[in-house]
Amino acid sequence: MHQTFDAALEMNLLHANQQGADHNRAHFDAWGITCLNLMSSPGAGKTQLLERSLRGLRDLKIAIIEGDMTTELDADRLRQYGVPVIAINTGRSCHLDSKMVAGGIHQLQQAHSPTELDLVVVENVGNLVCPAEFEVGEHVKVALLSVTEGEDKPLKYPVMFREADCLLITKTDLAPYLDIDLDQIEANVRQINPHVAIFQVSAKTGDGLDAWFGWLRQVVTDRVGRSVAHSVTS
Amino acid sequence: MHETDMTKALIGTIRDWWDSQPEQPTIEKVHLVVGRFTCVEPASLQFAFDVQTQGTFLDGAQLVIQDIPLVAHCHTCQADYLPEVGRQYSCPTCNSPMEDIRSGRELKIDRLEWAAV
Numbered sequence: 038m039h040q041t042f043d044a045a046l047e048m049n050l051l052h053a054n055q056q057g058a059d060h061n062r063a064h065f066d067a068w069g070i071t072c073l074n075l076m077s078s079p080g081a082g083k084t085q086l087l088e089r090s091l092r093g094l095r096d097l098k099i100a101i102i103e104g105d106m107t108t109e110l111d112a113d114r115l116r117q118y119g120v121p122v123i124a125i126n127t128g129r130s131c132h133l134d135s136k137m138v139a140g141g142i143h144q145l146q147q148a149h150s151p152t153e154l155d156l157v158v159v160e161n162v163g164n165l166v167c168p169a170e171f172e173v174g175e176h177v178k179v180a181l182l183s184v185t186e187g188e189d190k191p192l193k194y195p196v197m198f199r200e201a202d203c204l205l206i207t208k209t210d211l212a213p214y215l216d217i218d219l220d221q222i223e224a225n226v227r228q229i230n231p232h233v234a235i236f237q238v239s240a241k242t243g244d245g246l247d248a249w250f251g252w253l254r255q256v257v258t259d260r261v262g263r264s265v266a267h268s269v270t271s
Numbered sequence: 272m273h274e275t276d277m278t279k280a281l282i283g284t285i286r287d288w289w290d291s292q293p294e295q296p297t298i299e300k301v302h303l304v305v306g307r308f309t310c311v312e313p314a315s316l317q318f319a320f321d322v323q324t325q326g327t328f329l330d331g332a333q334l335v336i337q338d339i340p341l342v343a344h345c346h347t348c349q350a351d352y353l354p355e356v357g358r359q360y361s362c363p364t365c366n367s368p369m370e371d372i373r374s375g376r377e378l379k380i381d382r383l384e385w386a387a388v
Contacts, residue, residue: 231368
């Protein structure tokens with residue numbers, strides 16, 4: 038007789054990645070750093086947004102962990118702004134995982150004083166699918182959607198837009214030349230994620246960036262406030 | 272594409288369990304629970320599993336994937352509903368946005384089955 042046994046594992050498929058992400062976050066917390074995971078499809082303007090943000094947020098001490106499949110092109114662009122930039126080549130992988138980012142944190146820790154930093158931005162590999170499932174240790178997720186991508190993308194890639202704390206609709210300077218309805222993009226995102234903060238920005242003209250900078254400063258201030266309160270009470 | 276990585280993680284987790292057993296059983300079935308509101312394609316997982324387990328302790332084991340629908344809850348209507356993934360996520364009755372997800376985000380190794388030695 039064929040007798041079968043079974044064992045309940047009840048384990049998250051991604052539990053190794055999740056543990057790594059929690060570990061990374063614990064490091065960031067100990068250093069008083071806010072970590073932001075920046076995600077979008079390729080070419081939505083993550084790097085240009087970061088360039089403008091580094092110029093506009095000189096009051097914050099920022100470091101970048103830059104994910105790129107094979108090159109250091111983006112990392113080199115950002116190094117011009119005099120901030121620590123750690124490049125991680127993901128090779129054939131289509132997203133950053135918590136282990137790769139742990140390697141980046143290790144490099145950052147060796148070359149710079151992490152306790153002096155306010156914010157670490159992890160620029161993920163351009164992809165609207167995989168990065169949504171792999172936490173890297175971030176406190177906030179920011180997604181970009183450029184106006185050239187179309188109103189329907191939040192409906193087609195719902196997990197990414199559900200997970201995002203903030204959505205930046207980028208390249209709005211191009212909107213007059215396209216058949217795009219910015220209100221419809223917002224409505225589509227809000228169906229999936231009613232509480233997401235949305236900003237329409239153009240990194241080229243600078244339109245809308247102040248509101249984004251304000252949001253990000255507030256996130257950093259709130260987190261610092263929380264960890265101070267935590268260390269007082271504990 | 273990332274199903275390959277997930278399968279690697281899956282095999283690693285089962286391997287840890289298997290190594291910790293007093294006698295290593297021949298695993299016949301691996302049961303997964305995968306929600307529709309995840310970035311995981313069951314067919315790709317199945318393919319990656321078959322390829323990556325060849326010649327390992329899991330060679331011949333069957334991967335059984337339980338598909339879980341996306342179920343949302345509307346606070347206004349006090350009712351659950353099934354969003355149409357890719358088309359409509361808000362409540363079909365009152366059009367409120369998708370606030371709470373009741374199921375569909377699962378990505379779980381549920382249980383393992385093996386035969387008596």
